[in-house]
Amino acid sequence: MNNEVRVRFAPSPTGYLHLGSLRTALFNYLFARHNNGKFILRIEDTDQSRKVEGAVENLINIFNEMGLNFDEGPGIGGDFGPYFQSERLDTYKKYCDELLAKGHAYYSFETAEELEEMRRVQLTQGKQTMYDRRARQLTENEVKEKLASGIPHVIRLKVPLDSEIRFTDLIRGNVKIETNQVDDQVLLKSDGYPTYHLANVIDDHLMNISHIIRGEEWLTSVPKHIILYNAFGWKVPIMAHVPLILNPDKSKLSKRQGDVSTEDFLKKGYLKETLLNFMALLGWHPGEGEDREIFTIEELIGLFNIERVNSAGAVFNIEKLNWMNAEYIKQYDIDKLTELVIPYLNAGGIDTSDSAKTKRVVVAIRNYINKLDESAEQAGIYYKKVEMDAAQREITGTEISKQIFDNLILKVESLLEITIDNFKPVVSQVQKETGIKGKDLFMPLRLALTGVEHGPELGLIAYVLGKEEVLKRIKQVNQ
Numbered sequence: 455m456n457n458e459v460r461v462r463f464a465p466s467p468t469g470y471l472h473l474g475s476l477r478t479a480l481f482n483y484l485f486a487r488h489n490n491g492k493f494i495l496r497i498e499d500t501d502q503s504r505k506v507e508g509a510v511e512n513l514i515n516i517f518n519e520m521g522l523n524f525d526e527g528p529g530i531g532g533d534f535g536p537y538f539q540s541e542r543l544d545t546y547k548k549y550c551d552e553l554l555a556k557g558h559a560y561y562s563f564e565t566a567e568e569l570e571e572m573r574r575v576q577l578t579q580g581k582q583t584m585y586d587r588r589a590r591q592l593t594e595n596e597v598k599e600k601l602a603s604g605i606p607h608v609i610r611l612k613v614p615l616d617s618e619i620r621f622t623d624l625i626r627g628n629v630k631i632e633t634n635q636v637d638d639q640v641l642l643k644s645d646g647y648p649t650y651h652l653a654n655v656i657d658d659h660l661m662n663i664s665h666i667i668r669g670e671e672w673l674t675s676v677p678k679h680i681i682l683y684n685a686f687g688w689k690v691p692i693m694a695h696v697p698l699i700l701n702p703d704k705s706k707l708s709k710r711q712g713d714v715s716t717e718d719f720l721k722k723g724y725l726k727e728t729l730l731n732f733m734a735l736l737g738w739h740p741g742e743g744e745d746r747e748i749f750t751i752e753e754l755i756g757l758f759n760i761e762r763v764n765s766a767g768a769v770f771n772i773e774k775l776n777w778m779n780a781e782y783i784k785q786y787d788i789d790k791l792t793e794l795v796i797p798y799l800n801a802g803g804i805d806t807s808d809s810a811k812t813k814r815v816v817v818a819i820r821n822y823i824n825k826l827d828e829s830a831e832q833a834g835i836y837y838k839k840v841e842m843d844a845a846q847r848e849i850t851g852t853e854i855s856k857q858i859f860d861n862l863i864l865k866v867e868s869l870l871e872i873t874i875d876n877f878k879p880v881v882s883q884v885q886k887e888t889g890i891k892g893k894d895l896f897m898p899l900r901l902a903l904t905g906v907e908h909g910p911e912l913g914l915i916a917y918v919l920g921k922e923e924v925l926k927r928i929k930q931v932n933q
């Protein structure tokens with residue numbers, strides 16, 4: 455008996471990766487890696503009407519970017535391919551025929567109008583809306599005739615009535631449902647394409663999937679799937695349904711409420727490490743006695759345990775995400791961070807050709823930003839020409855200010871360069887020698903260097919600007 459853990463992420467490509475899907479993929483990935491198993495990407499693209507050009511490429515790019523490497527799937531292949539459902543249509547047809555032959559499925563010929571009418575009547579009677587199983591009554595001959603005359607049809611699952619389906623979900627616990635409430639699900643559509651339910655069950659079986667980890671919205675499909683597994687005589691994989699991600703008002707995190715696509719978060723400059731860390735903790739926690747919030751992906755792999763996923767919905771807290779991203783930015787390798795920040799500076803019109811300066815800028819701004827798209831604004835003072843209004847010019851134009859500037863210029867000129875910590879002592883020296891202190895000392899300097907009253911610490915500003923620029927800016931106001 456092969457006990458290998460094999461899990462899959464099985465998106466229907468919609469053109470973007472919803473954060474909820476990212477989390478599902480991540481949980482699958484962590485589970486696979488924790489258990490030395492396989493993580494498979496399968497594209498569920500049988501709904502032709504929902505096809506989006508480039509969606510799969512986009513998805514694979516994000517997976518690569520996030521480092522969520524799959525072991526089998528589009529592009530890399532594997533022993534259980536093809537990994538696009540649209541390339542497996544013959545297989546679904548074959549298994550559907552098997553169900554028909556064994557009496558677990560049947561033809562149904564209703565038109566869309568008839569189905570709509572059925573629904574309307576059920577609604578007015580206050581009944582559960584579902585297919586009323588009427589085509590089960592057709593005789594073999596009736597079916598033959600209708601098929602022969604080319605009447606459009608679907609193939610439906612023949613749900614065994616008056617019994618109960620029970621299963622244990624690793625997150626939700628024991629679930630049971632009366633089969634009479636289960637719809638005779640369409641398995642094969644009139645265009646010959648399988649529905650999600652049929653294709654999903656067949657593929658999970660044929661791909662030897664051991665555990666199904668997916669969003670809670672699929673929980674209600676499980677009874678249908680179990681009926682299918684039973685009809686085929688196949689083993690049912692272990693299930694784990696992950697709770698929804700919620701807005702702070704407890705509504706479902708959805709596109710209408712703002713950005714939900716992973717791409718958008720990456721674009722805004724949330725680091726991939728932050729997103730992985732944050733999403734992993736959305737509904738999961740490593741356990742008591744663990745109060746850290748920052749985990750590397752390796753640590754997450756080591757700690758991940760699907761049974762610790764909370765069954766209640768997880769609230770998406772953007773403040774926490776911002777906090778976490780800021781933490782990552784502060785600790786990130788400076789060269790790598792600089793590389794990541796450069797496009798944001800360029801987009802803000804900042805010339806980054808002086809790479810030494812760019813790096814100093816990043817050293818300075820990393821403590822002031824939550825996400826990389828705030829970089830250009832924070833970096834502005836290091837690049838923009840200093841402009842002051844009349845009131846500010848008055849401050850820098852006083853006798854006192856002149857004394858400060860004269861004194862400081864001499865000292866800075868004698869420095870080899872301004873380092874991250876040698877400017878402050880210079881200013882203290884100026885204070886000692888001129889007797890000017892506090893705001894009287896700092897404000898003229900700050901204004902001369904930046905043109906604004908507030909901002910990072912002066913020593914940092916001077917370090918970023920560098921000796922030459924510091925002298926240039928001070929001399930400019932000290933004429």
Ligand code: GLU
Nearest residue numbers: 464465466498654668672
């Ligand atoms: N194609 C389904 C989706 O879009 C897959 C659900 C499942 O994992 O079974 O989420």
